[in-house]
Amino acid sequence: MKILLVNPPFYKIMGFFNRYFPFALVQLGTILQNHGHEVLVYDGDLVLNPQYSDYSLLPKLYPDYLKSFRDANSQVWLDLEKVLDEFKPEVVGISIYTTYIASSYYVADVVRKVLPLCKIIYGGPHTKEKYNEVCENVENFDYILRGMCDLTLPQLVSSIQNDNCSLDRISGLTFKRDGQYVHNPIESKMIDLSVLPIPDRSLLYNDHLYLSEDMGMIMTSRGCPYSCSFCSTDTRKISYRPTEQVIEEVIATKNRYGTIQFTFKDDSFTVNKTRVKELCAQIISRKLKICWECNTRVNLINEELLKLMKKAGCNFVKVGVESGSEYVLKKMEKTTTLKKCREAANLFRKVGIHWTAYFLIGIPGEREKDIIETLNFITEIKPDMALLGVYEPFPGTAMFHEGVEKGLVKPRMSFEEFNSTNPNDYYKSNAKVQNDTIEWDRFKYLENLIKNKARLYNKKYVNIFRMFKAKFPVYRLQPSILKNDFKKYLGY
Numbered sequence: 289m290k291i292l293l294v295n296p297p298f299y300k301i302m303g304f305f306n307r308y309f310p311f312a313l314v315q316l317g318t319i320l321q322n323h324g325h326e327v328l329v330y331d332g333d334l335v336l337n338p339q340y341s342d343y344s345l346l347p348k349l350y351p352d353y354l355k356s357f358r359d360a361n362s363q364v365w366l367d368l369e370k371v372l373d374e375f376k377p378e379v380v381g382i383s384i385y386t387t388y389i390a391s392s393y394y395v396a397d398v399v400r401k402v403l404p405l406c407k408i409i410y411g412g413p414h415t416k417e418k419y420n421e422v423c424e425n426v427e428n429f430d431y432i433l434r435g436m437c438d439l440t441l442p443q444l445v446s447s448i449q450n451d452n453c454s455l456d457r458i459s460g461l462t463f464k465r466d467g468q469y470v471h472n473p474i475e476s477k478m479i480d481l482s483v484l485p486i487p488d489r490s491l492l493y494n495d496h497l498y499l500s501e502d503m504g505m506i507m508t509s510r511g512c513p514y515s516c517s518f519c520s521t522d523t524r525k526i527s528y529r530p531t532e533q534v535i536e537e538v539i540a541t542k543n544r545y546g547t548i549q550f551t552f553k554d555d556s557f558t559v560n561k562t563r564v565k566e567l568c569a570q571i572i573s574r575k576l577k578i579c580w581e582c583n584t585r586v587n588l589i590n591e592e593l594l595k596l597m598k599k600a601g602c603n604f605v606k607v608g609v610e611s612g613s614e615y616v617l618k619k620m621e622k623t624t625t626l627k628k629c630r631e632a633a634n635l636f637r638k639v640g641i642h643w644t645a646y647f648l649i650g651i652p653g654e655r656e657k658d659i660i661e662t663l664n665f666i667t668e669i670k671p672d673m674a675l676l677g678v679y680e681p682f683p684g685t686a687m688f689h690e691g692v693e694k695g696l697v698k699p700r701m702s703f704e705e706f707n708s709t710n711p712n713d714y715y716k717s718n719a720k721v722q723n724d725t726i727e728w729d730r731f732k733y734l735e736n737l738i739k740n741k742a743r744l745y746n747k748k749y750v751n752i753f754r755m756f757k758a759k760f761p762v763y764r765l766q767p768s769i770l771k772n773d774f775k776k777y778l779g780y
């Protein structure tokens with residue numbers, strides 16, 4: 289069958305900088321291709337000329353995003369129509385993240401308008417928890433697949449090909465029978481990654497337009513054994529790809545797109561140290577000459593491991609420090625301590641790997657004094673980069689449920705609400721209430737204070753120099769990346 293997988297436009301409509309290619313769709317597309325289907329992956333959020341890289345502008349710019357749904361001449365939607373018209377798929381898969389749900393709904397409208405007979409499948413992180421809400425909100429779809437779909441999507445496509453036979457047997461499928469929705473349970477949260485093919489990036493429409501480093505996103509594992517209460521990863525288990533397969537993907541991407549800066553985007557890359565050591569040893573012994581970054585946790589590193597990672601080309605590590613308050617770390621169920629964060633900071637400095645610390649403010653129960661402690665903690669542990677986010681309730685998380693109990697979060701959102709609300713405020717009972725402990729005006733004051741301090745901190749010459757130094761080997765070989773980073777920096 290002809291299958292189009294669509295990553296809905298979001299950042300592009302507002303002119304924001306965006307990163308990477310839609311990994312999940314390329315992975316799913318490759319699997320479908322191996323089952324004999326003709327597949328195209330359309331990334332509606334491929335931004336070629338970004339205007340902004342400061343995402344705190346979103347509250348000001350989101351009306352442009354919502355307005356685009358009512359503008360028949362909006363270029364992003366005309367572009368999608370053109371692809372549908374040219375490729376003429378029989379099945380379209382659309383991904384849904386909570387943040388861009390309004391766009392995912394609109395993509396289906398466009399598909400129905402251009403190709404009324406085409407089957408529409410929704411999938412992605414938002415559908416796992418909120419499939420009932422999707423059914424209530426929109427009509428323009430045929431199926432929702434929940435959870436990991438690597439094995440179930442080909443099953444569904446084959447059912448569609450055979451007049452909807454055996455739909456009952458597909459794990460995590462929502463479909464309509466006699467006018468009623470049927471929701472099959474999800475049988476397993478995890479899958480054996482060794483059976484999956486290497487994601488074929490050439491399935492992307494206009495694959496040559498991506499920056500080489502944006503093609504360098506690789507997942508070497510899936511899942512996370514931790515259960516931070518704000519995070520929607522709920523696997524509690526982790527499954528790994530064979531090291532040899534990861535190396536093959538690195539080599540194939542480097543050969544085709546010239547990628548030298550890679551990102552291992554696993555939730556927590558260093559959970560299994562033996563595996564990381566094996567991967568590093570392979571990168572070194574096979575002289576791959578690449579740089580790479582990864583995400584991990586402050587409790588999952590040690591000096592020996594960091595040294596080896598550095599030797600194998602690791603130039604950036606990103607960790608969720610989250611808060612400078614022990615009380616808040618406990619509320620987040622982070623299972624780390626300030627002491628562990630300090631130790632990690634010392635280790636990164638000692639080994640000399642650029643490290644970014646993520647911080648999160650505004651969770652339920654957080655007090656003013658906790659935010660001040662976070663501010664002080666940034667200047668105490670001195671990460672090379674401090675990135676600050678404001679808490680947003682994502683469905684399926686423990687904190688979402690806590691928010692519902694406290695009246696801060698509404699369990700459902702209507703179609704109209706998605707189409708009139710700033711995506712940062714989705715599921716908040718009141719856009720002008722961040723949490724139950726700090727008054728709105730005071731919270732906004734503290735948010736601006738800490739964001740401005742973090743911005744100034746990141747712009748210190750010494751921190752800019754460290755960033756430049758970490759990426760110098762890449763800039764030397766690919767000056768276009770330096771130009772791009774410079775533009776991003778100016779917009780920040």
Ligand code: B12
Pocket residue numbers: 293298299307308309310311312313315316380381382383384385386387388409410411412413414433435436437438441507510511518519520521553554555677682683
């Ligand atoms: C990489 C990543 C990013 C990358 C880019 C992603 C990309 N271009 O591919 C960047 C850094 C840009 C990013 C940004 C954001 N991200 Co993010 N990201 C991830 C991360 C770490 C990995 C995603 C991934 O590729 N996983 C591997 C693939 C194979 O798994 P998957 O995405 O779940 O896909 C499977 C199923 O969901 C399903 N599926 C997915 N799409 C589709 C489509 C169809 C049609 C079907 C049938 C099935 C299907 O099948 C897939 C294979 O089994 C996840 C965490 C995680 N562990 O998944 C968070 C995660 C997806 N991100 C999340 C969030 C919140 C964000 C941000 C909002 C963060 C922020 N505050 O700004 C932004 C929003 C981005 C946007 N455009 O709206 C949340 C999503 C929560 C939600 N309910 O939507 C996650 C789950 C993190 C978390 N644990 O809370 N992210």
Ligand code: SF4
Pocket residue numbers: 512513514515516519520521555556585608
């Ligand atoms: S925040 Fe990170 S460590 Fe915590 S559960 Fe989510 S992925 Fe795991």
